[in-house]
Amino acid sequence: MSTNAPQPDRALTPTAIDALTMDTTPWLSCEDCFERMDIYVEALARDGSHDDAAMAAHLRGCPACAEEADSLVDLVTGSGT
Numbered sequence: 621m622s623t624n625a626p627q628p629d630r631a632l633t634p635t636a637i638d639a640l641t642m643d644t645t646p647w648l649s650c651e652d653c654f655e656r657m658d659i660y661v662e663a664l665a666r667d668g669s670h671d672d673a674a675m676a677a678h679l680r681g682c683p684a685c686a687e688e689a690d691s692l693v694d695l696v697t698g699s700g701t
Contacts, residue, residue, distance in 0.1 A: 648678040
C-alpha cells in the first residue's frame with residue numbers, strides 16, 4: 621500500500637512553505653534580476669533606503685541572486701573589508 625504522506629526527512633518546514641508561498645509580485649526572473657543588478661546596487665550605495673519592489677521581491681526568494689547583490693553592495697560600499 622502506497623501513501624502520499626510526506627516522509628519525515630522530506631517534510632516541508634515552515635520556512636520552506638513560507639518561501640514557496642510568498643508573494644513575489646512584481647515578478648522578475650533571475651535573468652531580469654541580473655540585468656538590473658548594477659543599477660540596483662549603485663542606487664543602494666547612494667541611498668540605503670532605495671526601494672525597488674521587483675528586485676526586493678526577487679532577492680527575498682532567490683538566495684543566489686541575493687548573495688550576488690550582497691557581494692556587490694559590499695564591494696561597491698567597501699563594507700566587506
